[in-house]
Amino acid sequence: MAHANDPQLQSWITVPKGSDFPIQNLPFGIFSCSNKAPRPCTRIGDTVIDLRALAERSHIQSVDIEVLQQTVLNPLFALGRAKVGELRNELATLFAADNATIKNNEQPFLHDVAAVTMHLPVRVENYTDFYSSEEHATNVGTMFRGKDNALMPNWKHIPVGYHGRASSIVVSGTPVRRPNGQQLPKDAEAPVFGPSKLLDFELEMAFITCGENALGDPISMEKAEDHIIGMVLFNDWSARDIQKWEYVPLGPFLGKNFGSSVSPWVVTLDALEPFRVPGPKQEPAVLPYLAFEGAKNFDINLSVSIQPEGSDEKVVCHSNHKYLYWNMAQQLVHHTVNGCNIKTGDMYASGTISGPDETAFGSMLELTWRGTKPIAMPDGSERKFINDHDTVIMRGHCEKDGLRIGFGEVRSQVLPAHNL
Numbered sequence: 001m002a003h004a005n006d007p008q009l010q011s012w013i014t015v016p017k018g019s020d021f022p023i024q025n026l027p028f029g030i031f032s033c034s035n036k037a038p039r040p041c042t043r044i045g046d047t048v049i050d051l052r053a054l055a056e057r058s059h060i061q062s063v064d065i066e067v068l069q070q071t072v073l074n075p076l077f078a079l080g081r082a083k084v085g086e087l088r089n090e091l092a093t094l095f096a097a098d099n100a101t102i103k104n105n106e107q108p109f110l111h112d113v114a115a116v117t118m119h120l121p122v123r124v125e126n127y128t129d130f131y132s133s134e135e136h137a138t139n140v141g142t143m144f145r146g147k148d149n150a151l152m153p154n155w156k157h158i159p160v161g162y163h164g165r166a167s168s169i170v171v172s173g174t175p176v177r178r179p180n181g182q183q184l185p186k187d188a189e190a191p192v193f194g195p196s197k198l199l200d201f202e203l204e205m206a207f208i209t210c211g212e213n214a215l216g217d218p219i220s221m222e223k224a225e226d227h228i229i230g231m232v233l234f235n236d237w238s239a240r241d242i243q244k245w246e247y248v249p250l251g252p253f254l255g256k257n258f259g260s261s262v263s264p265w266v267v268t269l270d271a272l273e274p275f276r277v278p279g280p281k282q283e284p285a286v287l288p289y290l291a292f293e294g295a296k297n298f299d300i301n302l303s304v305s306i307q308p309e310g311s312d313e314k315v316v317c318h319s320n321h322k323y324l325y326w327n328m329a330q331q332l333v334h335h336t337v338n339g340c341n342i343k344t345g346d347m348y349a350s351g352t353i354s355g356p357d358e359t360a361f362g363s364m365l366e367l368t369w370r371g372t373k374p375i376a377m378p379d380g381s382e383r384k385f386i387n388d389h390d391t392v393i394m395r396g397h398c399e400k401d402g403l404r405i406g407f408g409e410v411r412s413q414v415l416p417a418h419n420l
């Protein structure tokens with residue numbers, strides 16, 4: 001077990017009750033503030049810790065100072081899981097309750113989270129979106145093809161996915177603009193152009209890769225998790241009407257690539273180790289290259305809230321990462337089995353994470369069953385999909401034996417479409 005994971009460990013930095021960020025988390029992010037340009041950081045409680053300043057004052061020995069003098073985490077993550085794990089352990093020692101090294105000289109290193117700006121943690125090299133929740137695939141399939149043909153014949157054999165757009169991935173707090181596009185109105189013969197009327201969220205999580213494989217060389221199941229540095233919350237914004245008209249035969253395009261929002265803290269796979277659980281039984285058996293041993297799902301509680309402008313927020317969904325049929329290792333193995341090469345800083349989203357009951361559906365499409373069951377908001381209005389000026393908030397955390405490790409939140413407000 002990594003030293004940083006010791007459940008007995010306490011920090012001299014205050015950790016509020018119910019915080020996602022005890023000393024056992026030590027996620028990585030990029031922050032800036034009034035007198036500091038963007039740089040790597042970690043977090044304990046509500047305190048952001050400047051890793052560059054620590055390294056420049058010789059408090060960090062486990063990694064070269066250069067990787068902490070960057071505006072993205074790619075160079076740090078390129079060192080690999082073992083090295084990043086060493087840094088995490090070193091930080092756990094520096095900030096442990098019985099260590100006064102920094103405590104007596106804390107001024108240049110520590111910032112209140114409310115006083116900093118968080119940035120996209122990595123330069124996203126590539127983005128792939130999977131479709132790995134059986135409940136989500138079944139719900140969508142039932143709506144569009146009927147119950148008997150809900151799952152396509154390939155679904156239980158292949159972790160289905162597509163290549164998304166890296167450039168439009170934005171960090172929590174960045175507004176998302178409602179897209180314009182072509183839609184085919186019901187019973188119409190020709191498409192119309194205008195703002196999407198069916199703007200939706202998708203509750204997902206994404207893993208970030210570290211290290212590269214040579215083009216042509218697959219990553220094996222044994223090595224797959226060595227290439228997964230950690231995870232973020234991921235809201236894969238979707239315009240259902242644009243998507244429906246455009247997706248045949250090549251799949252999602254402009255209904256998907258206008259924005260995806262991520263949480264700013266990369267929670268390491270190391271920190272999530274205590275929360276491994278077995279996934280759903282895979283029947284029929286997968287092909288040998290996708291077979292795995294041990295528990296490869298993670299028990300991460302997820303929620304989605306909608307906050308109309310000027311109103312309280314309303315929780316519309318509780319789901320869990322553990323429901324995913326295909327696990328991250330299988331996704332990565334499948335992705336590279338043909339020799340496709342990965343980069344440090346790639347993001348791989350899970351696909352919408354829906355659970356077995358109606359309160360665990362991870363999109364408005366499912367929650368309101370294509371708009372037939374609107375959801376009441378605290379201000380008296382109702383939602384079939386997402387309105388202009390609504391804020392959508394996703395949160396995620398693990399909890400077991402009194403230890404809580406969380407992701408914080410990804411929060412984004414929808415702006416009205418441009419008038420074209």
Ligand code: CA
Nearest residue numbers: 129202236351
């Ligand atoms: Ca998606």
